[in-house]
Amino acid sequence: MGKFFTTEEPLDKIIAETMPEKQILETKHILTGWTNIVIEVATDKGSYFFRFPRNPFWSRMIVKDAAVCNFVDGKTSYYTPQMKLCYDAKGRPFSVHQKIEGYTLGDRIYHLSHTAITGVAYDAAKFIKELSGIDLRGAPKEVKFPLSEFLHELDYEHYDKHIDADHEYIRENDGDSLVHGDLNLGNILLDENDKMIGVIDFAFAGIGNPNMDVARMVSRPAPEEFEKAFLAYFDNTEEITRMRDAWKHIDNGYAEHIRAKFPEISLNQL
Numbered sequence: 001m002g003k004f005f006t007t008e009e010p011l012d013k014i015i016a017e018t019m020p021e022k023q024i025l026e027t028k029h030i031l032t033g034w035t036n037i038v039i040e041v042a043t044d045k046g047s048y049f050f051r052f053p054r055n056p057f058w059s060r061m062i063v064k065d066a067a068v069c070n071f072v073d074g075k076t077s078y079y080t081p082q083m084k085l086c087y088d089a090k091g092r093p094f095s096v097h098q099k100i101e102g103y104t105l106g107d108r109i110y111h112l113s114h115t116a117i118t119g120v121a122y123d124a125a126k127f128i129k130e131l132s133g134i135d136l137r138g139a140p141k142e143v144k145f146p147l148s149e150f151l152h153e154l155d156y157e158h159y160d161k162h163i164d165a166d167h168e169y170i171r172e173n174d175g176d177s178l179v180h181g182d183l184n185l186g187n188i189l190l191d192e193n194d195k196m197i198g199v200i201d202f203a204f205a206g207i208g209n210p211n212m213d214v215a216r217m218v219s220r221p222a223p224e225e226f227e228k229a230f231l232a233y234f235d236n237t238e239e240i241t242r243m244r245d246a247w248k249h250i251d252n253g254y255a256e257h258i259r260a261k262f263p264e265i266s267l268n269q270l
Helices: 011-018 056-072 105-111 114-132 147-158 167-172 210-217 224-231 237-261
Strands: 024-030 036-043 046-053 084-087 093-098 177-179 188-190 196-199 206-208
Touching: 011 024, 011 036, 011 046, 046 056, 056 084, 056 093, 056 147, 105 188, 114 177, 114 188, 114 196, 114 210, 114 224, 147 167, 147 206, 147 237, 167 237, 177 210, 210 224, 210 237
Parallel strands: none
Antiparallel strands: 024 036, 036 046, 046 093, 084 093, 177 206, 188 196
């Protein structure tokens, strides 16, 4: 039995069994979920996100996602999900966490004022530095999974075609700090005043070079004003540029994989 889920299964039943003390008002599939089937669930006690892995690789990674989220909770200046890891009757892992109310930076990036752009750039840089400064003594073993190994496995065991992601360079310039691993514009949350309040989706997280997070932040289209303000907080632009190119290859490779395997998923965020 494969330890992953499909949209053909009675996921609503699993959701109801997971929160019997809550009245479910509405469920909505989020069509931008690449790695997991993502369902937003509105209840009489707030809204929640359920994530059901799409294949065995992401089943393993969702265990890591939960471990990292719970490890970093309260260790930065920003909200991060308090993740509950669950298993269904077949032993398949899935996760649930309460929704952090807000808007993604990806949705707002082209509508921000100059003041908001400089503020978000500062906060994103601050988050990277706070995350990479967390003491890893006593961290669960799942947290210590090297980002370079994750990306290599993602490419060689998950993609249909290998991508030119410069794995050797990433490995040679690996670090020993905690990194988010997928700190793109869609994983940063803003409040109604366009102030950064939280960070979500730690499925790629692990041990690595903080400049991988810096490069990830500018690997997708964004206003030049934002990139300039954000990158001003970091040195080693040559390393960041090379890692940025690696992320673009990773995005393109995964987009090709998704279009072939899951055409119903929206890729508008690229």
